Structure formats: structure tokens, C-alpha cells
Amino acid sequence: MELPDHFFRHESGRIVATLSKIFGLQNIDLVEDAVQDACGRALEVWSRRGMPENPSGWLMAAAKNRAVDILRRERRLRTFSSEYGRLLNSEWTIGSLVDELTDPDAIKYDQLRLMFSCGHPRLLEEAQVAIMLHYLCGFSIKEVAQAYVSGVAAVDKRITRSKKVLASSGTLFDVTQRTDFEERLPVVNRALYLLFNQGYHGGSQESPVQPLLCREAIRLVGMLLDNPFGRTTETYALAALMHLHAARLPAKLSASGELTLLADQDRSLWDLGHVQAGMELLARSSSGQALTEFHIEALIAGVHASAGDIASTDWRTIVELYDALLRLNLSPVIALNRAIAISQSEGPERGLEEIGQIIDADRLQGYPFYWAAIGELQALVQRSDDAKESFERAHAVARNPAERVLIQSRIETLTK
Amino acid sequence: MSEFALVYRNGGEKMSPDEMQAHLKHCLDWFKDLLDRGIIKDPGVPLGPSGSVVVGRQGVVRDGPFAEAKDVISGFTLVQVKDIAEAIEIAKSCPVALTGGSVEVRPVEACS
Numbered sequence: 001m002e003l004p005d006h007f008f009r010h011e012s013g014r015i016v017a018t019l020s021k022i023f024g025l026q027n028i029d030l031v032e033d034a035v036q037d038a039c040g041r042a043l044e045v046w047s048r049r050g051m052p053e054n055p056s057g058w059l060m061a062a063a064k065n066r067a068v069d070i071l072r073r074e075r076r077l078r079t080f081s082s083e084y085g086r087l088l089n090s091e092w093t094i095g096s097l098v099d100e101l102t103d104p105d106a107i108k109y110d111q112l113r114l115m116f117s118c119g120h121p122r123l124l125e126e127a128q129v130a131i132m133l134h135y136l137c138g139f140s141i142k143e144v145a146q147a148y149v150s151g152v153a154a155v156d157k158r159i160t161r162s163k164k165v166l167a168s169s170g171t172l173f174d175v176t177q178r179t180d181f182e183e184r185l186p187v188v189n190r191a192l193y194l195l196f197n198q199g200y201h202g203g204s205q206e207s208p209v210q211p212l213l214c215r216e217a218i219r220l221v222g223m224l225l226d227n228p229f230g231r232t233t234e235t236y237a238l239a240a241l242m243h244l245h246a247a248r249l250p251a252k253l254s255a256s257g258e259l260t261l262l263a264d265q266d267r268s269l270w271d272l273g274h275v276q277a278g279m280e281l282l283a284r285s286s287s288g289q290a291l292t293e294f295h296i297e298a299l300i301a302g303v304h305a306s307a308g309d310i311a312s313t314d315w316r317t318i319v320e321l322y323d324a325l326l327r328l329n330l331s332p333v334i335a336l337n338r339a340i341a342i343s344q345s346e347g348p349e350r351g352l353e354e355i356g357q358i359i360d361a362d363r364l365q366g367y368p369f370y371w372a373a374i375g376e377l378q379a380l381v382q383r384s385d386d387a388k389e390s391f392e393r394a395h396a397v398a399r400n401p402a403e404r405v406l407i408q409s410r411i412e413t414l415t416k
Numbered sequence: 417m418s419e420f421a422l423v424y425r426n427g428g429e430k431m432s433p434d435e436m437q438a439h440l441k442h443c444l445d446w447f448k449d450l451l452d453r454g455i456i457k458d459p460g461v462p463l464g465p466s467g468s469v470v471v472g473r474q475g476v477v478r479d480g481p482f483a484e485a486k487d488v489i490s491g492f493t494l495v496q497v498k499d500i501a502e503a504i505e506i507a508k509s510c511p512v513a514l515t516g517g518s519v520e521v522r523p524v525e526a527c528s
Contacts, residue, residue: 003440008433039436041464044426047443047511048462048491069466140432 008039009138011056015063016135017110022101024081026167034070038063064102068094083171109175112223116173119188120165127162128191134159137216147213149204181229189238192217196242208402209253218242236285237294243278244301247271259402263310275305296325315345332360340373348380368394368403388414419457419524420503422493427517428486442511458494
């Protein structure tokens with residue numbers, strides 16, 4: 001029997017959530033040990049005896065046994081979850097209570113509860129995303145560090161600090177109270193948005209795109225939409241923009257790791273399943289009054305998804321949408337994308353003019369596609385020497401081999 | 417042909433869930449290859465990490481774990497090969513040895 005991809009990752013996220021409910025967030029270290037032990041047992045036994053019929057059930061049972069051992073050993077030394085504290089202290093009730101709490105019906109909302117706990121308003125956004133990846137998606141500290149191109153020690157410190165905030169909450173977030181849920185939902189949405197963007201735009205040292213992070217963000221946003229309180233127009237818009245962008249991933253990054261920008265992508269490689277899911281979610285997102293940044297980004301992606309190629313794209317609408325987006329968020333990256341859209345509808349000269357007017361453009365100096373966009377437009381107006389210089393600046397700030405290869409090929413075309 | 421026991425010790429190295437999955441696949445592939453080549457005499461059994469130790473004439477019973485986590489035997493397999501050199505080559509290719517653990521190669525003594 002073949003395990004699905006990332007089976008241990010997703011199962012460990014599920015088990016961390018359920019054991020956190022039983023042990024309380026103040027004991028998340030114990031939770032991690034128990035999960036590590038249970039997965040270690042699975043590894044031992046499965047590798048020698050072959051795969052069990054129901055690996056997921058096997059793992060949860062192993063985790064449950066570990067949990068009971070730990071509760072017995074530690075109950076005099078620690079306070080466990082205040083939700084069940086008293087019952088966990090009695091030898092008579094430990095076993096049956098843990099059985100009940102790890103039952104498939106009982107664990108249904110545990111991951112959602114942990115996700116909301118991670119979206120604690122006292123944590124920085126980056127910390128929220130880091131602990132979601134660590135606890136819900138089974139990323140080790142090292143893997144989180146790689147995804148964010150930062151040091152292991154720095155991520156370790158961030159997660160250790162976050163644990164203290166989690167510990168102060170004690171019990172997992174209660175997702176049954178609508179007002180509490182709605183109050184924290186925007187924070188959780190924002191964290192998932194950042195996670196997705198890190199995958200879609202934030203290259204690592206190895207790769208310009210990290211599809212794994214995109215997939216995890218889509219998995220987690222799906223959990224939000226599984227809950228009636230989570231089905232807000234804003235969350236629908238967020239899910240729509242994720243699917244519509246994820247659709248392009250197979251064309252954006254080839255199997256051999258080559259990067260292709262939107263203009264040159266082979267659109268027959270776009271994932272139609274994602275396009276369709278994204279369009280449906282987009283339709284659902286428009287039922288309310290709210291027009292959030294997620295809505296506008298999803299609408300822009302929707303325009304691209306409905307166009308056969310660059311030439312037949314409705315650039316005027318895209319420019320209008322970027323105008324609306326800029327009114328909500330005066331970000332230089334958004335302004336850059338708006339300028340590129342203007343160059344498509346009104347010509348390269350106009351594009352260059354708009355790029356020259358970007359507020360806070362100094363924040364784009366380290367962004368390779370800022371220089372590449374300028375170079376592209378300069379080449380179109382026959383300013384080859386300027387274009388070459390721009391691409392060389394892009395090359396200097398490129399973050400990974402695929403970006404460097406892409407930019408190098410432009411320099412070579414100009415030199416010919 | 418001679419028989420040897422391969423005795424596994426894990427090393428207690430922590431792995432991330434994705435690394436565990438890769439390791440599991442590696443172990444299963446490794447074992448299947450040995451089975452296909454007819455080398456496995458007895459697949460053995462995995463041993464749990466807890467348990468008890470009974471010591472000496474007084475029959476003192478101590479709780480496990482028995483030693484440092486890295487020293488605990490986690491399982492064994494009996495293989496049938498030409499000589500100890502071949503058994504050692506198999507042990508070298510064992511994923512347990514490649515991820516911080518160890519594999520002890522011991523001859524099975526004949527009764528006659």
C-alpha cells in the first residue's frame with residue numbers, strides 16, 4: 001500500500017490538534033513528544049511488518065496510548081486542559097475519556113480550533129504563519145526556516161516565544177461561538193494569505209516557487225470553508241484567489257525547475273480543476289457588500305484565467321481593479337503590477353512613466369522583477385542598452401538559480 | 417550458506433514527518449529487495465520501547481527503557497548469506513544505519 005504524499009505531515013497536524021485539546025496548550029511540548037513517539041512507532045512497526053490496513057487509525061491509536069501513558073506519568077506534576085482537567089486526574093476515567101476525545105467525530109474541529117489558536121492577536125503575523133506550518137502542517141523548524149529563507153535559530157526562537165503566548169490561552173480556541181469566531185477569522189485569513197503568497201511569490205534559495213506552501217494554504221482554507229461560520233464572502237474570495245493562482249503553477253514552474261512568467265506561459269498547462277474551483281468560489285464571494293483586497297486579487301486572477309492569451313486579456317478591467325486595490329493598500333508591488341497592466345493596454349512608454357511614479361519605489365530595489373519589468377519595457381521601445389543594464393540589476397538581486405537563468409536569457413537576447 | 421542476525425538500534429535521531437515518510441519508504445523498499453533475493457530467513461519482529469528488566473538471583477524487576485534511547489534494540493531479522501562479509505554489506509545498506517542508528521551483525525550458532 002502506498003501512503004498519500006505528506007501523509008505523516010498531515011496526520012501529525014491532526015494528532016497535534018487533538019492531543020492539544022486533551023493536554024492543554026501549556027503542554028504543547030508534551031504533545032510534540034507524544035506525536036513524535038507515535039510516528040516513530042509507526043515507522044518501526046510498519047517498516048518490519050508491512051503497512052496496516054488503516055494507517056491513519058493506527059497512528060491515532062498509537063498516539064492515544066502514548067497520551068494515556070503521559071497523563072498517568074505527569075498528572076501529579078502538571079495541570080492538563082482545564083476543559084477536562086478533573087476527569088483526566090482520575091484513574092477511573094482517563095482511558096475512556098481519551099477514547100472519547102480521540103473519536104473521529106470528536107476530532108473533527110480540533111484542527112480548526114488549533115488554527116484559530118495560532119492566529120492569536122498577540123503574535124506577529126510571521127509568527128502565526130510559522131506555528132501554523134509547524135503544528136498544523138508538520139513542518140520541522142528546519143523546514144519552516146527553509147521556506148522563509150531564514151536561520152534555524154531565528155525560527156526556533158520565534159516558535160519558542162509563540163509557545164508562551166499559546167500557553168497563556170491554555171485551552172484551544174472555542175470555534176462554537178459565532179462572535180468569537182468572526183472576530184478572529186480575519187486574522188486567520190490573513191495568515192493563510194501570507195502562507196500562500198510565500199509559496200507563490202516568495203522564492204527559496206532553491207526554487208522561485210514553493211508549491212508545497214500553496215497546497216498547504218489551500219488545505220487549511222478548505223478547513224475554514226468546512227465550517228458554517230467560516231463561509232464568509234471574504235474567506236470565499238481568499239480561497240478563490242488561491243485556486244486561481246495555483247492553477248498557473250504547472251506553467252509557471254516546469255518539472256525541471258524552469259521559471260516562466262505569465263506573458264510566456266503555455267496556458268494549456270494551467271490546471272483546469274483549480275480554475276473551475278476558483279471561479280465557483282469567486283461567484284460565492286460576491287454575494288455580500290464587502291469588497292476586500294482578497295476579492296480584488298481574486299477578480300484580477302479571474303480575468304487572467306478567462307483569457308486565452310496576453311493579447312486577448314481585458315487589461316482595462318485589470319487596471320481598474322489595480323486602482324481599487326491601491327486605494328485599499330498603497331503597496332509599491334501593487335503599483336508595479338498596475339504599471340505593467342497599463343503598459344499592456346496603453347503601450348510601453350506609458351508603463352515606464354507609471355513605474356517612474358511609484359511611491360516608495362526604493363522598497364522594490366531588491367525585487368528582481370521590478371528591474372526585469374523596467375528592462376522588458378525599455379527593450380520594447382528600442383532602448384537596448386538601458387534594458388540590458390536593468391536586466392543586469394535584476395540579475396544581481398535574483399534569489400535563486402531559476403530566476404537567474406530566466407534573467408540571463410533576456411540579457412543574452414539583448415546582446416545578440 | 418550461513419545465518420546471521422541483524423540487530424537494529426535506532427539512534428533516537430529526530431526526524432520531521434516528511435523525513436519519516438521518506439525513511440519508511442526506504443525501509444520498505446530495502447526489505448522487499450532482500451525478500452525478493454531470498455535472503456530473509458526470518459523477518460523478525462519489531463520490539464516496543466517500554467517493558468521491564470528482571471535482574472539477578474533476587475529477580476529484581478526494573479522498568480524499561482533499559483538503556484539510553486540510542487542503545488535500545490528496536491528489532492532484528494535473520495538473514496541467510498554466503499559469509500559475514502555479505503551480511504555486513506547488507507547491514508551497510510540498511511536505512512536504520514543510514515539515519516543515525518546502528519545494525520549489529522551476529523552469527524547464528526549452529527547446534528550440531
